[in-house]
Amino acid sequence: MESAAAESKAMRRAPCECRNLTLEERAAKKGAGEAAAIRCLVPRSGVTKFEDAVFGPSEIQNAEIEDFVLLRSNGLPTYQLSVVVDDIDMRITHVIRGADHLSNTPKQVLIYLGLGAAPPIFAHVPLILGADRTRLSKRHGATSVGSYVEEGFLPEAFRNFLALLGWSSGDDTEYLPTAELVRRFSLGGVSRTNAVFDRPKLEWFNTQYLSQMPIEELLPHVEGQLRMDGLWRDEWSSGDGHAWLARTVDLLRPRTRFLKDFSGWGRAFFSDEFEYEGEARAKFWKEPRLAEMLGKLADALAGLPEWNHDACDHALRELAAAEGVKAGLLINATRVAIVGRAVAPPLFDSMVALGRERVVSRLRRALPVVGGGQATTAG
């Protein structure tokens, strides 16, 4: 430990003393063809001050600022010079950036002044830290915004989450769609403490947006997901097909956590090809008489004069009563038969969404499997 510290201390570069070179010495070096970088000649006394919209007034002794490089010996400008020149050129009025730039701001102010330009308004926002409390980086598993989109996060939700890291509207409102965020934002609400990126809360925001955002805004995202998984059908683009899609997505969304859930556990609503989840089968297809009862249910449903929630409900409960079993037994078994899993929206709503044809045929298709067969794939 101590030796490592001593080592880094020894390796620390000594401050450049070129400023003490006499004119003759400079001429000599230049004559010898020595490459030279151009540094900012920082006053050895006085202070440099600036006002930060978030951190307030700031003052630093010039003696603390080294003669930093402006132009490298190869002629290329450094970041410090570049940003200032570019911002002046573009007439930038507000420089809003991470607090990691706070310490370098005095240098930039010096450049503005040296160039005869008025410094812009600076606003430094707190850093976002990983769970280990160090600045967020690739090493945290993470990642670009793009990777969050790939994971199935909605841009709107991600933005809302990010906005609340280091900023608050003043009251306790947290669900703030972009338009509202824009309306409420002010630099004055920005905090000065670094924030830890809290993944669980991000996921919570995603579920909020998934289930609350206007359905027409959500649909394009769902379409994108379905296309990506090869489940999209053009008939859902307009008319009755679109209306059906909207209703179905609305049915599914309260229990989705990510966009991919629509094509994941929700797959059976968009495709006839789906599998019976092993756990669901084991749990809800135990009763030996099930195949027989589900067959009767299929027949009853096929003969129903009307196809709606209540009609399905009555038909199933009637059968359960006649067979002397609890309705739940048939409900759960039927759910697995028509959507392949235990995790799904309420049964009768699901049946309406799927339509009579599919429900009846899926029930019949499941009979041999329910009876203890080995097949696990339907369709």
Place this chain on the structure above:
RNA sequence: GGCGCCAUGGUGCAACGGUUAGCACAUCGCCCUUUCAAGGCGGUAAUACGGGUUCGAUUCCCGUUGGCGCUACCA
């Protein structure tokens, strides 16, 4: 090492001299229930430490400790 910034539950924010220290996520429990969620209700949990200032400090000042950042011919 030097300089700077920051410090309220596990996490993100409120309270900008006087509140039983509030909200959300997470967590635990209960209700609801047709699976899984959602939702509703409730619980556990915080002012880093030490000095001041003040009738009164989470809040203002100083110190300590801790964290982070900058300290490159990186950006």
